[in-house]
Amino acid sequence: MIVRRAAGWLDERFGTNAIVHVTLKKIYPDHWSFYLGEFALYFFLVLVGTGIWLTFAFDASSQNAYASVLALADRSHPIGYVIRQVHHWAAVCFVAAILVHMGRIFFTGAFRRPRELNWMIGLCMLMLASFTGFTGYSLPNDGLSGTGLRIAYSVALSIPLIGRWAAGVFVGGNDFPTPQLTTHLYTLHVYFLPVLIAALLGLHLALVIYQKHTQFVRDPAHVVGRRFWPDYALRTIAALGATLAVLALLATFFEINPVGDYGPYRPWIVMNGAVPDWYAAFLEGSLRLGPATEFRIAGHPIPPVFWPGLVLPTVTFLFLLLWPFIEARLTGDRAPHDVLQRTTAVPLRVGVGAALIFDGLLLTIAAGDDQTAATLHVRLDTLVWVYRIALFAGPVIAGVLAARIAAEMRARVPAGGEPPPDAVLLVRNARGGYEEEGPQAG
């Protein structure tokens, strides 16, 4: 009754009923893999919610940041520590969900015309999410994250011509660490980056609604799926509940980033086995594998960290950003598509994807090469060389293999839904046994 009267009141003044009706009746295609993006969205919502809570407890000055994070475990913040744990776990899962969601988009060809722009927006959000995660991870000013910041500072310094300026803008001065470093990171982490993500997220979802979601059903003429209300809305609320439940379980039973163990950041204190959070690990890995050679261009030295620390991620990012256009050019398929493809439909794409996944995994694993070497009792230098060779040979082998497998799988399932020519029909007879019916018999 109240809902009806409120809706009537709004409709008289703003004419909202028509919009609400269309919104509630809108049909969304349904597939289990479509929920990956939703989980990413819900992780983001949790991050914003817990993040606002944390701003009240956090002291964003370099001197007091560490103490204020440790104080979350005090009695003055009864649930402070678990809120921080939920926040960090949500950040780890957020970037993971985005990446897996992106893999789904990539391998089903959802990025093809007319949705190239939304692919690029999504990729920008992945990069921004990683930056936000890195700045947030660095906020407590603890020993582990301080070491990571020092590395990032050195990478920024290595940019030719503008390196000193860029690094100075990053940390707010010509030294490391500067007294205002945490305040800088705080502004980036709490205002700039999340607002940017939220804006892109709005655009991302608006484009999904405006351009309509892709679907697996082979009916290009119609959207096949469920109404938003009540079918889809209830399902997505369930997904939100599941997200909250998983985060609560993680935060309760698994301690994440125990900054109390690492001590406050002091530049002269280092620790063995230091690695960044997983989404920055591939950069650490590429820094560890990069050669220690310094080029000089017109007398100007290019530090060795420039190539693995900046050129490699930038080139990879640009390649992925432009992939919809690269693929259209290579396959000649420029037609608009609303129907998703089987993952094996375009062997070229499968090969490129497999190669990228191989190198991403390899660089991530290489970030812990010291721990791997100590665990496996092998020489660290040997391991580095194995990784270096695998970095170039691996993607070729993985890519060619994956493309071949995809091509063969595609050949086995003809487009028309006909069984392949060598298919055999098994028929159960009266005695319970099975008899073959060959293609000619069937």
Add this chain to the structure above:
Amino acid sequence: MLIFALPVLLAAVLGTAPSGADIYAAKCASCHGAQQWGSPDGPSLHRVGLADVDFYLSTGRMPAAAPWVQVAHRDERAGQQLPLAEIRVLEDYLAPVVAGGPPLPEVVSGNDLEHGHQLYEMNCQQCHAVGGDGGSIGRSDWAPALHQATIDQVADAIRAGPGEMPRFGERQLTQSDLDDVAGYVLAMQNAQPGSSIPSRSSGPVPEGALGYLAIIVLMTFVFGYWRHDKGGSIK
């Protein structure tokens, strides 16, 4: 080899304790030489110090199963160290030869954990890591985990500097410093999760893996539900 081992076997059969010279001849002399001057298979023991001898013997790194067997990892020799009584006899026998190096340290578990923590951060954490997990230190060298080290072994290693580890003499770490560091290492071994002293740390790598596991769990539920609930689509 067999002839050297004979006195030890004989002593074992007759039920008498073998002498230090017998143990040395059976277990050590083939590499370190009859006069402890070393051989191509093992270094000289002259003036290495009793702390060094005690570290290698009590952690089971020596006697090595064979020359050139990598003895840096105690796990490889777990349960194979000499009985404590034989170690003491052997140390008494070697004491005049190894004298001149760091002597067997006296150590008690220090009470100043905060000071021990500071010293650990400054001197140990670079290699043995937060929580005493140990790790690789380049080439084929690694710093072992400290989870099973006894207080005497910690003191031995600090004073003797086995392998790649530097020697920390009285001028670097005084007797009370040594006690505090050793006390802190013991405190790390007994630390409970959530206390102010780090125990075995998990670190960002398993944290990231757990994050992916969470996504997989979520997607498994969605997949199962979606398979169950496939009907009812409308155009």
